[in-house]
Structure formats: C-alpha cells, structure tokens
Amino acid sequence: MMEKDLQYVLRRGVTEIIVEQELVRLLESGKRLRLKMGFDPSRPDIHLGHVVGMRKLRQFQELGHQVVLIVGDWTAQIGDPSGTSQTRQMLSAEEVRANAETYLQQFFKVVDREKTEVLWQSEWFGKFTLADVIRLTSKFTVAQLLAREDFNQRYSAGRPIAITELLYPLLQAYDSVMMEADVEFGGIDQKFNCLMGRELQQMMGQTPQHVFLMPLLVGTDGQQKMSKSLDNYIAIEDTPEDMYGKVMSIPDSLLMDYFELLTDVPDEELEEFRRGLSAQSVNPMILKKRLAEGIVTQFHGADAATEAESHFERVVQRRELPDRIPELSSADLMGRIQLASPHLANSKAVPTTDVLLAAGMVKSRSEAKRLISQSAVEIDGQRITSETASMEITSTLDSILIKVGKQRWLRITPVTARPPGT
Amino acid sequence: MMEKDLQYVLRRGVTEIIVEQELVRLLESGKRLRLKMGFDPSRPDIHLGHVVGMRKLRQFQELGHQVVLIVGDWTAQIGDPSGTSQTRQMLSAEEVRANAETYLQQFFKVVDREKTEVLWQSEWFGKFTLADVIRLTSKFTVAQLLAREDFNQRYSAGRPIAITELLYPLLQAYDSVMMEADVEFGGIDQKFNCLMGRELQQMMGQTPQHVFLMPLLVGTDGQQKMSKSLDNYIAIEDTPEDMYGKVMSIPDSLLMDYFELLTDVPDEELEEFRRGLSAQSVNPMILKKRLAEGIVTQFHGADAATEAESHFERVVQRRELPDRIPELSSADLMGRIQLASPHLANSKAVPTTDVLLAAGMVKSRSEAKRLISQSAVEIDGQRITSETASMEITSTLDSILIKVGKQRWLRITPVTARPPGT
Numbered sequence: 001m002m003e004k005d006l007q008y009v010l011r012r013g014v015t016e017i018i019v020e021q022e023l024v025r026l027l028e029s030g031k032r033l034r035l036k037m038g039f040d041p042s043r044p045d046i047h048l049g050h051v052v053g054m055r056k057l058r059q060f061q062e063l064g065h066q067v068v069l070i071v072g073d074w075t076a077q078i079g080d081p082s083g084t085s086q087t088r089q090m091l092s093a094e095e096v097r098a099n100a101e102t103y104l105q106q107f108f109k110v111v112d113r114e115k116t117e118v119l120w121q122s123e124w125f126g127k128f129t130l131a132d133v134i135r136l137t138s139k140f141t142v143a144q145l146l147a148r149e150d151f152n153q154r155y156s157a158g159r160p161i162a163i164t165e166l167l168y169p170l171l172q173a174y175d176s177v178m179m180e181a182d183v184e185f186g187g188i189d190q191k192f193n194c195l196m197g198r199e200l201q202q203m204m205g206q207t208p209q210h211v212f213l214m215p216l217l218v219g220t221d222g223q224q225k226m227s228k229s230l231d232n233y234i235a236i237e238d239t240p241e242d243m244y245g246k247v248m249s250i251p252d253s254l255l256m257d258y259f260e261l262l263t264d265v266p267d268e269e270l271e272e273f274r275r276g277l278s279a280q281s282v283n284p285m286i287l288k289k290r291l292a293e294g295i296v297t298q299f300h301g302a303d304a305a306t307e308a309e310s311h312f313e314r315v316v317q318r319r320e321l322p323d324r325i326p327e328l329s330s331a332d333l334m335g336r337i338q339l340a341s342p343h344l345a346n347s348k349a350v351p352t353t354d355v356l357l358a359a360g361m362v363k364s365r366s367e368a369k370r371l372i373s374q375s376a377v378e379i380d381g382q383r384i385t386s387e388t389a390s391m392e393i394t395s396t397l398d399s400i401l402i403k404v405g406k407q408r409w410l411r412i413t414p415v416t417a418r419p420p421g422t
Numbered sequence: 423m424m425e426k427d428l429q430y431v432l433r434r435g436v437t438e439i440i441v442e443q444e445l446v447r448l449l450e451s452g453k454r455l456r457l458k459m460g461f462d463p464s465r466p467d468i469h470l471g472h473v474v475g476m477r478k479l480r481q482f483q484e485l486g487h488q489v490v491l492i493v494g495d496w497t498a499q500i501g502d503p504s505g506t507s508q509t510r511q512m513l514s515a516e517e518v519r520a521n522a523e524t525y526l527q528q529f530f531k532v533v534d535r536e537k538t539e540v541l542w543q544s545e546w547f548g549k550f551t552l553a554d555v556i557r558l559t560s561k562f563t564v565a566q567l568l569a570r571e572d573f574n575q576r577y578s579a580g581r582p583i584a585i586t587e588l589l590y591p592l593l594q595a596y597d598s599v600m601m602e603a604d605v606e607f608g609g610i611d612q613k614f615n616c617l618m619g620r621e622l623q624q625m626m627g628q629t630p631q632h633v634f635l636m637p638l639l640v641g642t643d644g645q646q647k648m649s650k651s652l653d654n655y656i657a658i659e660d661t662p663e664d665m666y667g668k669v670m671s672i673p674d675s676l677l678m679d680y681f682e683l684l685t686d687v688p689d690e691e692l693e694e695f696r697r698g699l700s701a702q703s704v705n706p707m708i709l710k711k712r713l714a715e716g717i718v719t720q721f722h723g724a725d726a727a728t729e730a731e732s733h734f735e736r737v738v739q740r741r742e743l744p745d746r747i748p749e750l751s752s753a754d755l756m757g758r759i760q761l762a763s764p765h766l767a768n769s770k771a772v773p774t775t776d777v778l779l780a781a782g783m784v785k786s787r788s789e790a791k792r793l794i795s796q797s798a799v800e801i802d803g804q805r806i807t808s809e810t811a812s813m814e815i816t817s818t819l820d821s822i823l824i825k826v827g828k829q830r831w832l833r834i835t836p837v838t839a840r841p842p843g844t
Binding site for chain 1: 537560563564565567580585
C-alpha cells in the first residue's frame with residue numbers, strides 16, 4: 001500500500017526529480033523530510049497553477065513529511081521578470097504581513113497546516129551584511145548565472161538584466177541552507193534556481209537538497225502558463241460559478257492535463273478517458289463537467305459544485321437567465337459615469353463602452369471594445385455590433401439587462417421602480 | 423603664472439580628462455575641490471607606478487585643493503584580478519590598520535598631509551545592509567559591467583568572473599557618492615570604474631565627478647605595467663643604492679616616460695633631451711644618471727643620491743667592490759642551510775643554488791638556476807657556469823665573496839676570524 005502510494009506520488013504530475021534514486025532511498029529511510037516551497041508575498045492570490053505544487057506537498061505530508069513554507073519577503077523586492085532594470089517598490093512590513101495572511105489562508109485549503117512550518121526570509125536576510133553578500137557572491141560566477149535560459153536569452157537579445165537579478169537565485173539558494181531543505185518543490189521553470197540551492201548547500205557542508213519539478217499549468221487561453229498578469233487564471237477564491245465556468249472554457253486539448261494535475265481521478269480511469277477521446281466515443285463536454293465539478297468541490301464543497309453546474313447548464317448551455325442577476329440603479333450608474341467620465345456628465349447618450357466600464361463589467365475601455373468586436377455584448381438581448389454605439393441612461397428608464405460574455409450579467413433598474421424603504 | 427601652472431598640471435603626464443572643459447571651468451571658479459584617490463590596504467607598499475598619480479595630487483594641492491584618500495578596506499576583500507573565483511581572505515582590522523599606517527607614512531612623502539583627509543570605506547560599508555546592496559545593484563546591468571574590457575575578455579575566453587567582482591566597480595562608485603568627490607584620479611585602467619562613479623553620483627542627485635586618468639608606468643622590464651607581483655618595480659622604500667641601480671637598469675625606451683611622469687624637469691628641457699637622443703648627440707647613460715639622481719633625491723635627499731651614484735659608478739660601471747658588503751658567518755649560513763635543506767645537513771659540498779637560497783640572495787632555487795644560466799653568479803670572482811655546481815662550507819674556511827647580478831653582494835666570513843666579543 002505504502003509502496004503503491006509512493007510510486008503514485010513520484011509519478012503523477014511530475015516532470016523531473018533530481019536525484020530520483022537518492023530521493024527514493026531517503027524516503028525509504030523513514031526520515032521525516034523538510035520540504036521547501038517559497039512564495040512571493042507581493043502576489044498573495046493563489047490560482048490553480050500554484051495548486052499543482054501544493055497538491056504534491058499535500059501528498060508528501062500524507063506520507064509523514066514536513067512542509068516548510070518560505071515567505072520571500074526579500075526576494076520579492078528583486079527581479080522584475082519583464083527584464084527592465086526597475087526594482088519593485090519595497091513593500092511595507094504591514095503590507096507583507098497582510099499579504100502573507102491572505103496567502104496562508106488560501107494555502108491551507110490544500111496543504112495541511114499541522115505539518116507546515118512558516119519561515120520568513122527576513123529572519124536571515126534582515127541581518128545580512130555586505131560581508132555576507134561578498135561571501136555568497138564569491139561562490140558563483142557570471143557565466144554560471146547567465147547560463148540560466150531566460151537570462152541567456154535576454155543577454156543575447158541585448159535586453160537589460162540588473163545585477164540585482166543575478167542575486168535572486170543566490171538568495172533563494174541561501175534559503176535552502178538556512179532551512180536545511182531536504183527537497184525543494186517548484187515548477188519546471190524553477191529548475192535552475194533549485195539546482196543553485198543544491199550547489200550552495202554542498203559548498204556549505206550540507207547534504208544537497210533533492211529537487212522536485214512539476215509541469216507548468218497552461219491557463220484558460222490554452223496557450224501560456226497560467227498567470228494573473230495574463231488574465232488566463234482560475235483563482236481559488238473565485239466563486240463556484242466563476243470557477244466552474246472558467247474550467248468549462250478551457251480548450252479540450254488541456255482536459256487531460258488538468259485531470260492529471262488537479263484531481264485524484266486514478267490513472268487507470270484517465271487512461272480510459274484518453275482512449276474514449278481519441279476514439280471520439282466520449283463527449284469532451286461530459287468529461288469537462290466532471291473536471292469542473294471535481295475542482296469546484298475541492299475548494300467550495302459538493303453542494304456548491306452541483307449548484308455551479310446547474311447555473312452553467314441553465315445560463316450558458318440553455319442560454320436562460322441565471323437565478324440571480326446583480327442589479328444597479330440607474331441613478332448609481334449615472335453617478336459612476338460622472339466620476340469615471342466627467343466629460344459625459346450632462347449627456348444623455350453615453351457610449352456603451354463607458355457604461356460597461358462605469359458598471360464594473362469590464363476593466364478598461366479597450367476590453368469593452370474588444371468584447372463588442374467579438375459580439376460578446378448584449379443589451380436587452382440585442383447584440384451590440386459597433387464600438388461607438390451609445391445608450392440612453394435616465395433615472396426614469398425601464399430596466400435594462402446587460403450581458404457581457406457568457407457569465408457577466410447586470411440589470412440596470414429604474415430608480416422609480418424602487419422607492420427607498422421597499 | 424597661475425594660468426601656466428594650471429596648463430602644466432592639466433597636460434604633463436595625463437592621458438585623459440573627463441570632462442575637461444567642465445573641469446577647467448570648475449577649477450577657475452575658485453572652489454576648493456575634493457580629489458579622490460583610493461588605495462588597497464592589502465598592498466601597503468608604494469612603488470613608482472603609484473607615485474605618478476600621487477605627484478599629480480600634490481600638484482593639485484599646490485593649487486589649493488583637498489585630497490581625500492579612501493582606504494579600501496572593503497573592496498580589498500573582493501576582486502582577485504587573476505580571475506579565479508577565490509575571494510581574498512578578509513584581513514583582520516588589526517592588519518588593515520597596520521597596513522594603512524605603512525601606506526600613509528609612504529604616501530605623505532609625496533602628498534601634503536595638511537591638505538589630505540583620510541576616509542575608511544568601513545564608515546559606510548560597515549553598516550551596509552542587503553537592502554542597500556539591492557538598491558545599489560538595481561541601478562546597473564550585467565551588460566554594462568561586462569562591457570569593461572577585462573571582464574569582457576575573461577567572459578569571452580570562458581574564464582570565470584565571480585559575481586562579487588561585478589560588485590567591485592559599484593562599491594568604488596559608491597565611495598564617490600559618500601565622499602562627494604569632485605575629481606577622481608587613477609591610472610587609465612581605472613577609467614571604467616571612475617565612470618561608474620560619475621553615473622552613480624548623477625543617479626543619486628550629485629554633480630558627477632570629473633575623471634583624471636594618467637598613463638600606466640611601465641616597469642623595469644620595459645614590458646609590463648610596474649607591479650609588485652611582476653617583480654619589475656622600484657619601491658619608494660628601496661635603499662638609495664637599490665633605487666638608483668634599478669632606475670639605471672630600465673631600457674632606454676622608457677627614459678623619457680620616466681622623466682615626464684616622475685620628475686619636474688621642464689617640458690622644454692625634455693624636448694631637448696628627445697632631440698639629442700634621436701640625433702644620438704647625447705649619451706642615454708648621462709640622462710639616465712640624471713633621472714636616477716632626481717628620483718633618489720625625491721625620496722632620500724641629495725646626499726644619498728650622490729652616494730648612490732658613486733656606488734653605482736664604482737661597483738657597476740668600474741666593477742670594483744662596493745664600500746659596504748653585507749656579511750654572514752659560515753656558522754649562520756650552515757644553520758640556515760640545515761633549516762632550508764634538511765637533506766644536506768651533513769654534507770660538506772652544498773649545491774650553490776641551496777647556498778644562494780639559504781643566504782637570502784635569491785627567492786627560489788629556480789631563480790638561482792636562472793641566474794647561473796645567465797652567468798650572473800660569481801664566487802670569489804669566478805663565474806659559476808653549472809647549475810649543479812657545489813661549494814664546500816665549513817666553519818674554518820676562508821672568507822668567500824659571492825656576487826649575484828650587478829648589485830647583490832655577500833661575504834661569508836669564517837667563524838674563527840671573529841671570536842665572540844670582538
């Protein structure tokens with residue numbers, strides 16, 4: 001039984017283990033291992049991309065091991081990955097603490113709090129001196145760091161790399177030394193940094209950590225790594241309906257990856273799914289619903305998953321109205337339009353793009369335009385086709401039903417329909 | 423008069439001034455300028471290569487300006503220029519203080535102590551935190567630093583550059599900010615580092631320093647930059663006789679450079695020398711004696727220079743015995759041989775190479791062999807021609823006169839010739 005579990009943990013959703021044979025021996029030795037994972041407290045929101053690694057940690061916890069979560073309050077200040085030489089603003093201690101709280105509360109939806117130790121980088125980097133920096137940086141060469149794929153590409157392309165960014169992998173490696181990591185967990189894009197940890201531990205007389213690398217979850221766009229900045233993410237704080245709907249929106253090509261990385265559906269069953277899909281004997285929509293239900297259940301429970309499913313079937317599949325549609329009074333809407341677009345203060349005809357923005361249904365005018373051009377905006381059941389279309393908003397109008405995409409609904413209510421106190 | 427002095431100071435022995443026009447304006451403004459020069463307290467001995475810049479500082483002091491000498495007690499720990507990734511051992515505070523004392527005592531033989539302020543890097547780097555390091559390193563890119571010629575060459579050739587070495591120019595630049603330098607002085611090989619100082623000062627809201635770059639003095643070998651490690655140097659602590667002899671040993675091709683960089687002989691006169699040399703109407707030996715006398719006078723006074731000259735003429739030119747020859751008793755010599763070459767403890771015939779080494783006349787057996795092969799070793803007037811020649815050393819032998827090269831003499835005295843108490 002134990003044997004089978006271990007094999008599952010070592011195989012399911014894993015890209016590479018360094019050094020696998022040694023790690024297996026260590027796991028079999030019965031030692032309680034210290035499992036390292038770091039997080040960036042400037043980005044406190046967890047999405048399914050992070051969940052892949054967290055589930056793996058959870059599996060190791062169930063085998064009896066200890067998670068050590070590193071709050072990267074120092075590395076968070078470095079390393080803007082876009083490659084400009086701007087350093088991020090230092091977060092205040094207050095902000096870092098608040099972000100870490102938000103993160104942890106989400107983290108423990110997957111990882112067992114009882115088998116988790118939380119360490120802050122500031123415990124060691126808060127008192128790091130120039131002499132410490134000199135000792136650390138003397139152990140690594142420029143060529144070694146420029147070998148990292150993204151550095152190498154940027155350097156070759158003539159895009160700037162701040163010296164500070166070279167320090168990032170070194171600081172992360174030093175974390176492994178300070179916490180005496182046995183295994184570090186990360187996405188496959190963390191391979192280089194994790195290997196630096198191995199090297200530094202060895203130089204400093206510790207047994208080098210093993211490295212457990214997992215695939216990067218592709219986002220809902222089906223193209224790129226899931227990330228908040230690309231807006232292709234599913235947050236674990238999303239409402240059940242949003243989460244369900246977003247999972248349903250992934251391209252079929254991602255279906256099996258999501259099953260493998262985000263559910264416990266057994267390998268044998270996944271094999272059946274694969275066969276069914278390739279023989280076209282199973283409808284991908286059926287499997288996707290099972291996936292969506294499984295994921296929503298993990299974060300919101302079975303009841304919420306059932307409700308989210310029926311919402312999806314009614315609103316998206318049968319194109320009926322959802323059970324609950326948020327409402328906004330026309331007076332409130334006009335107030336918001338005046339704030340957001342003062343030049344429209346006295347117009348009766350307001351561009352639809354400004355209405356969508358003021359109503360909070362889009363994040364920017366350009367998103368509104370894009371959605372209109374994709375025929376994704378409907379007003380009272382009429383598709384809007386011109387980006388310059390406008391609407392009449394007065395306090396005495398009838399209620400207006402706005403729909404953006406498949407999921408976003410809003411009813412603008414006439415003020416007179418709801419006198420105060422009703 | 424002032425005008426002429428300034429022109430002399432700006433022209434004589436100067437390779438490049440950045441930005442010259444602005445510096446001239448600043449000098450004419452009457453402001454008392456802060457002139458920066460740094461030194462490495464792990465190398466406390468000053469040679470004529472350093473004197474070039476020190477003389478320039480002195481000239482500026484005579485125009486009324488203030489020298490600020492930076493004791494590089496932090497940068498000294500970094501940056502082994504040979505390119506290995508070894509960081510130098512951190513000197514103890516005690517060693518640094520002793521070295522700095524040695525250095526200063528030599529420095530003030532040229533530079534006016536009254537117009538000199540001494541600052542230690544530890545005043546600012548002693549309390550430098552990781553946050554300070556992050557702020558500093560975020561301002562510069564890897565490409566910017568790899569543009570430095572020596573880094574570039576090493577990087578291209580695949581020779582390692584420690585990350586620490588990239589920090590070196592940044593720390594030196596930060597010195598300029600902390601001391602609010604108006605002008606930094608250095609050899610032309612310091613151009614890159616000095617320009618980093620300009621850049622950092624500007625980023626931090628200061629007026630960027632000007633940079634005053636001087637030629638590198640070629641050593642007595644006529645080939646490479648004068649340096650202690652190449653053993654082609656003339657130390658300002660050398661005895662008058664050694665200093666005189668070493669200056670006389672430089673190739674004729676260096677003569678005019680030495681005059682220009684190390685003496686006050688006026689430009690017009692130097693022009694005459696040049697003409698005379700190129701028309702072969704003047705003997706370079708005559709000029710070299712004038713140079714040697716001028717340099718020895720600067721560090722030891724006119725009397726010592728005269729004595730050094732007559733020593734040189736007698737011993738080197740007329741091949742007579744010097745006035746004073748150091749002596750070593752045969753008993754002491756035998757003791758030293760036993761320490762240095764224990765396998766020879768009971769031999770009477772000792773290889774000449776071991777004798778020279780034990781007597782302190784050479785630094786290694788290989789130097790002894792090289793000198794023998796160059797016919798530069800004489801014993802009692804007889805040239806030694808075989809590297810495997812040996813000598814008989816007993817406590818009752820006659821005195822032996824050993825000569826190595828043109829300048830090194832030693833007399834081995836029989837113990838019996840000098841009973842204790844005489």
